[in-house]
Amino acid sequence: NAGVTQTPKFQVLKTGQSMTLQCAQDMNHEYMSWYRQDPGMGLRLIHYSVGAGITDQGEVPNGYNVSRSTTEDFPLRLLSAAPSQTSVYFCASRRQSGAEAFFGQGTRLTVV
Amino acid sequence: GENVEQHPSTLSVQEGDSAVIKCTYSDSASNYFPWYKQELGKRPQLIIDIRSNVGEKKDQRIAVTLNKTAKHFSLHITETQPEDSAVYFCAASTSYNQGGKLIFGQGTELSVKP
Numbered sequence: 022n023a024g025v026t027q028t029p030k031f032q033v034l035k036t037g038q039s040m041t042l043q044c045a046q047d048m049n050h051e052y053m054s055w056y057r058q059d060p061g062m063g064l065r066l067i068h069y070s071v072g073a074g075i076t077d078q079g080e081v082p083n084g085y086n087v088s089r090s091t092t093e094d095f096p097l098r099l100l101s102a103a104p105s106q107t108s109v110y111f112c113a114s115r116r117q118s119g120a121e122a123f124f125g126q127g128t129r130l131t132v133v
Numbered sequence: 134g135e136n137v138e139q140h141p142s143t144l145s146v147q148e149g150d151s152a153v154i155k156c157t158y159s160d161s162a163s164n165y166f167p168w169y170k171q172e173l174g175k176r177p178q179l180i181i182d183i184r185s186n187v188g189e190k191k192d193q194r195i196a197v198t199l200n201k202t203a204k205h206f207s208l209h210i211t212e213t214q215p216e217d218s219a220v221y222f223c224a225a226s227t228s229y230n231q232g233g234k235l236i237f238g239q240g241t242e243l244s245v246k247p
Contacts, residue, residue: 052233061142063222063239064177071233079234080134111176118226118233119165119184124176 023047027112027125034102034132042097042128044112052115053095054079054122055087057108064111070095071118102132135160137225139238146213147246154241156223157205165226166199166206169237172219180221181208213245 028043046053054069066079068087076087084106086098095114099106112125136159146152158166167182183190183197183206190197194213199206210217223238 054235056237061239063139064224064237066234066236069232069234077232080236113235115233115235118228121167121179121182122169122177122235124178126176 025112025114025123025125027110027128029128030126032128032130034099034130036102036104036132038102040099040102042099042110042112042130044095044097044125045093046095046114046123047093048114048116048123049092050114050116050123051092052117052120052122053089054113054115055085055095055097056111056113057081057106058111058127059108067097067110099130104132106130107132135163135225135227135234135236137223137236137238139223139241141241142239143242143244145244145246148213148215150213152208152210152213152217152243152245154208154221154223154243155205156207156225156238157203158225158236159204160225160227161201161204163225163227166197167224167226167235168195168197168208169222169224170219171222171240177222210243213243215245215247218243218245 055067056064070089110128113122164185169177171177196209
């Protein structure tokens with residue numbers, strides 16, 4: 022099993038550009054989430070999903086969109102990149118609400 | 134919604150000493166409390182977790198305690214070693230009926246000096 026796979030690992034965007042961060046898991050987990058990690062701020066929840074076709078907002082959803090058309094994939098879309106979105110992004114999946122979360126390797130995004 | 138506060142933000146100990154990291158949560162319906170370790174440049178990985186029906190759990194040098202009444206939980210590392218140096222995150226999860234969100238604290242950077 023590959024676990025949770027994120028692409029790309031690194032990305033530089035110009036302000037105003039859009040892009041999609043990809044996340045795929047092969048563990049048949051129902052729960053998937055996107056977090057951003059900034060120094061001193063911990064891991065902040067952007068959006069999450071409890072199953073295909075179901076998504077909801079987390080702590081910092083503004084500027085990001087998600088969709089969950091399949092159990093395996095949970096892409097994160099940046100609509101119009103801003104320097105404040107410079108961060109490390111992690112995708113995570115869990116079997117259920119009270120289970121271990123498995124993280125992808127992270128995407129380091131810089132918006133200039 | 135759920136809010137998790139973690140202290141301290143940095144902790145420096147001598148090898149062999151104990152380290153304690155504390156977290157508080159706001160949602161009394163939270164029922165699952167994991168701890169993650171993140172080494173430099175790596176992804177977070179689970180080291181121990183506890184559920185709301187248990188007050189304490191131990192795994193070798195690591196233990197976690199939970200006080201549901203006070204809504205706080207703590208990570209205890211005994212006989213620290215240099216390889217324990219990392220950032221540690223606590224988290225709290227609500228039940229499925231409440232969305233099952235996993236909310237993290239701000240992190241504690243632990244440094245173990247040889």
